[in-house]
Amino acid sequence: MTTMYWPSSTSTTLTAAKTRADCMAMLREVADSFGLQHASITLTPGPADVYLGPLVLESTLPADFAREFDRHQFVRQCPIIPKLAASIVPYIWCLHDTEESGLAENWPADMKALMMRYRLVTGALFPFTSLDTRRYLVRLDGDRERLTQREVNDLSMLSLAIFDQYDRLRRTELAHAETLSARELEVARWTAQGKTSVEIGQILSLSDHTVNAYLTSAMKKLDCVNRTQLVAKAIRLKLID
Template sequence: MEVFAAMRRVAHEFGFRHVTLFASTSPDEMLLSRIIVETTLPSSYVQEFDRRRLLRLCPIAPIVAGSVLPHCWSLDEPENIRGFAIPATMEELQRRHGMITSVAMALNSLDGDRFLLRFDGVRPRLTQVELNEIGMLVLHAFNVFDKLRRSARTTVVGPLSSRELEVVRWTAQGKTSAEIGRILSLSDHTVNAYMTNAIKKLDCVNRTQLVAKALRLRLIM
């Protein structure tokens, strides 16, 4: 929370209204609310975004994922300058919530987890100097966040293996054993075995209790 508070100050200093940290997810994820780690976006925006199922139409993640540098764009730019099309329904929603100019940056944890940090607001497009500066600030903040996250995970995970954590994390996102198996290239039987082990290790009785306990202990986000 302290790291995210620092990112809120960065957003303010650069003239942005909102900052959001997303966790990466599978391409078939449908809901924005499931991948938000922290955000200053109003709940009304997230709810309408999910009601319209706009996540599957969002062009940003694949573009940003291809670079280690922050990517900036504006709704007021022509499509040929911006470099990608934005669906009309998404543009209307973002304009209504004052999300005209945006910056997004892909971030990779040392343990392989992927995140995306995004700033949104009403201001001119960032200069290259500003992009460089905000990129360095984000990297420093994420480095602290990642150390704290991995330290907390190491402290409370106990006997859970990294593969068991993966299975629990995907279960928390509503995936079935068959879907998790396809994502992780495992058989249904193996996925269920990991799930059973995790249930026993965290002293739970079923998957629902396991996910709730894992979230409470911040084993997953």
């Protein structure tokens, strides 16, 4: 693999990324080098998606912002998302753009206010397609002036390199994930739908103790620390819908 050097303020190389957490650390480092404070990797929203949360794989965006964004179901109101359905072109925005500049988006007023409150003034979205054909976005946000075309070009190259390494690690993880048993998958599916252990036990005619045992086993197999992480990882690995 070609060694790739990051902005002159750092000495990090892509070959140092051995885990997905390493890739995110590099992405945050790159964002910071361009005056941006947040970095995310998400699945690209589709027509049926209502919430951003289930699509997020990695993110440094404030949790309160994400919760409020989903409470208002802003995924369906975002003026940018429809343009990314099949695009390979980066999308850049700045909330300070004016109509006279010809760059201003028709942001819903309450969505714009939310982003301004969390100082997500300027951003960039870089769409990528994995080898398994799934569509992803690398998103960078911060409080600065609009990115220049040269900055966009540099960020696009760096984001692609990081995403390629991240996706390679993701697919390797998927290939080596230990298969969950039929019961563990059933329990994980019902947990994803918000059911408690008692409720799942009633549905599957099991004791809540047995349900918890299946959950614990599934968490160990997928190297998770809690139910939320188990559900998120099982969905990400396409073990459950």
